[in-house]
Amino acid sequence: MRGERYALRAGEFLVSRACRRLPARIRQERYQEWLAELPVILRDRDTGPAPWRVVRMLAFAADTLRGTALAADAYRGAHRGAAARNTAAKSIRWLGTGLLLLAGLLACALVLLAYEGRIIYELAVGPDLAFSVTIVLVNLGFFAVGRIPRWASPERGWYPLSKIVAGVGLSIRAIAGPAGWGHPLLFAIISYCGYAISVICLGLAVIQAARYLTRLRQGSGVG
Amino acid sequence: MRMTAPLERVFRVFLDDPAALRYGYDLMKAAGLPSGTLYPLLARLQARGLVVSAWETPQHDGERPRRYYHLTGEGIEVARLELAQLSARRRRGPGRRVRPAPADAR
Numbered sequence A: 001m002r003g004e005r006y007a008l009r010a011g012e013f014l015v016s017r018a019c020r021r022l023p024a025r026i027r028q029e030r031y032q033e034w035l036a037e038l039p040v041i042l043r044d045r046d047t048g049p050a051p052w053r054v055v056r057m058l059a060f061a062a063d064t065l066r067g068t069a070l071a072a073d074a075y076r077g078a079h080r081g082a083a084a085r086n087t088a089a090k091s092i093r094w095l096g097t098g099l100l101l102l103a104g105l106l107a108c109a110l111v112l113l114a115y116e117g118r119i120i121y122e123l124a125v126g127p128d129l130a131f132s133v134t135i136v137l138v139n140l141g142f143f144a145v146g147r148i149p150r151w152a153s154p155e156r157g158w159y160p161l162s163k164i165v166a167g168v169g170l171s172i173r174a175i176a177g178p179a180g181w182g183h184p185l186l187f188a189i190i191s192y193c194g195y196a197i198s199v200i201c202l203g204l205a206v207i208q209a210a211r212y213l214t215r216l217r218q219g220s221g222v223g
Numbered sequence B: 001m002r003m004t005a006p007l008e009r010v011f012r013v014f015l016d017d018p019a020a021l022r023y024g025y026d027l028m029k030a031a032g033l034p035s036g037t038l039y040p041l042l043a044r045l046q047a048r049g050l051v052v053s054a055w056e057t058p059q060h061d062g063e064r065p066r067r068y069y070h071l072t073g074e075g076i077e078v079a080r081l082e083l084a085q086l087s088a089r090r091r092r093g094p095g096r097r098v099r100p101a102p103a104d105a106r
Helices: A004-019 A024-042 A050-070 A085-125 A129-146 A154-179 A184-220 B005-016 B024-031 B035-047 B073-092
Strands: B051-055 B067-071
Touching (some): A024 A050, A024 B024, A050 B035, A085 A154, A085 A184, B005 B035, B035 B051
């Protein structure tokens, strides 16, 4: 499977982090046990397609981390409640971590929404040169990353390219407007077309993701 | 040992075929439990002598040995007894609520 080595490495890292919380006498044993399960999960074709198996493998590894954090006493041979006093505090800590992660994700989503909103505003009202150049530079960065052979795929280049076109159109509009050269409508059309292509790319990505999830659900017999 | 829903599931999986050797991942799939719940549970069962584990010999070069688990004689007895008591409690009516294992829910 493509990228199996990297996925396994990520899983190994999570498992090693989990084992750090265990008593020294059982640490190595548990590490070996969980490590041996990772390739099995990754090659378990009953689970579903390769990306889903990677997710399951990483979920397995990440959950060992939760298990050792919340129930380290179980591994020490203690019975429930023997040292359960710490469990509530640990649960709260994990809940806090989860909330922080959620807040981070929400913040990222808001930033992306604000970015898209600003582009639409620039397209509609009138471009700001600094922001237009930022669009071009950011998407040049995305485009360059997409050219790295390991991640390269032809369709992945369309989105940043369309945004670059939109950004270039906006930039030229911002320069040409006050200078009075060229036809502002032409640059506006270029930027509208660029943005329209990027919206189409996003729409196609959403359709692909929805189809993939449907296939996944049918494949695993859920739903 | 307090009977919890995960414990009930694990007992049911083991009792499906008490002689079978079960790997952690197989147990996870069969019981529908995540690793962070299953392994601490197995560790507790081991500490009480209800489950034993051993390492398999790898069949191919470069393969890591896997650890498998099975119920001890005492474990089989305790599991059967606990599940029987649980069924009896459920028949008697609402008492302490334990979420049923998937096999029961069907």
